[in-house]
Every structure is written in C-alpha cells, then in structure tokens.
Amino acid sequence: MIFQSFLLLHLVGLVLFAGTTTADFVSFRQFWKQYALDAIAARPMLQSMIKFPLLMGLGMAAIILSGVGMMAMTHGVFGEQLWFRIKFAIVVLIILNNIIIGRRLVISLRKRMTEVTSEAGETLQIKHKLRLFHYAQLLMFFVIILLSVFKFN
Numbered sequence: 001m002i003f004q005s006f007l008l009l010h011l012v013g014l015v016l017f018a019g020t021t022t023a024d025f026v027s028f029r030q031f032w033k034q035y036a037l038d039a040i041a042a043r044p045m046l047q048s049m050i051k052f053p054l055l056m057g058l059g060m061a062a063i064i065l066s067g068v069g070m071m072a073m074t075h076g077v078f079g080e081q082l083w084f085r086i087k088f089a090i091v092v093l094i095i096l097n098n099i100i101i102g103r104r105l106v107i108s109l110r111k112r113m114t115e116v117t118s119e120a121g122e123t124l125q126i127k128h129k130l131r132l133f134h135y136a137q138l139l140m141f142f143v144i145i146l147l148s149v150f151k152f153n
C-alpha cells in the first residue's frame, strides 16, 4: 500500500513536470509567432508563464522524494540494474539542462524584452536555443518513461 502510494506520487510528479514542460514548449511557440507580428504585444505572454518553473520544481520534488521512497522500500535493488542507472543519469541531465540552459535562456530573454533596443540576431539565437532545449527535455522524458516501463537489462 505504501509502495503504491509512492508510485502514485511519482506519477503525479511526472504529470506535473512533463505537463508543464509541454505547456512551456507550446506557449513559447505561440510567443514567437506573436513576437514576429508585434514584439511589444508579445511581452505579456512571458508574464503568463511566470509560474511554470515553480510547478516544474514541485513536480521534480515529488518525483525525487517518491523515487527515493520506493528505492528505500525495495532496499535499492533497482540501483544495481542497468536501466535504472541510465535513467538516473538522464534525470540528472534533465535537472542540469533545466537549471543551466533553460532558466538562463529565459532570464536573458526576459531581460531583452525590458530593453528598449535589443539586438534582433541575439533574440533569434535565444529562440533557436530554447527550441533545442525543449526538444532535449521532451526526448529525455520519453527515454526515461521507456526505461521505467520496459526495464531493459
């Protein structure tokens, strides 16, 4: 019963984190479309995404806490299996990608949006990097779910 509760929390955290990442991805696509038409009118759209990092943080906290709980209940048996080690490495990559790449890009984009004159070429670079960032996050999620379900060894 306790194990199932941890698994439930794990999946709720997964839905929250993966769902918010997808919403972030879709919202940015809309933002860039609007930005191409009218840069000033697009700015408030960034404001509507301001709570996404908090939701992602909550989702990841739930995933990690429940994952550690399940590991403790199974006496770390999964820790010795290859699929789990790969999964764990990808989890670390997802977190680092989020903090080092994603957050930084969004912060510099927000800063540019407050400037009166900003270099269009650099904004375009942020756009491409953000797209790559989202593709990488979604791909890594998919691989983690694949590994967790099939448990290849």
Ligand code: HEM
Pocket (backbone or CB within 6 Å): 007, 010, 014, 063, 064, 066, 067, 068, 070, 071, 078, 088, 091, 094, 141, 144, 145, 148, 149
């Ligand atoms: C983005 C991060 C993660 C995702 C998307 C994810 C996804 C999943 C999914 C979909 C399952 C269900 C598998 C099933 O019931 O067949 C699962 C199970 C599990 N996960 Fe994760 N997980 C993540 C991170 C972690 C972390 C960080 C840990 C450990 C610290 C962990 C430990 C476990 C354990 C022990 C199970 C139970 C395996 C079983 O008994 O079937 N997970 N995970």
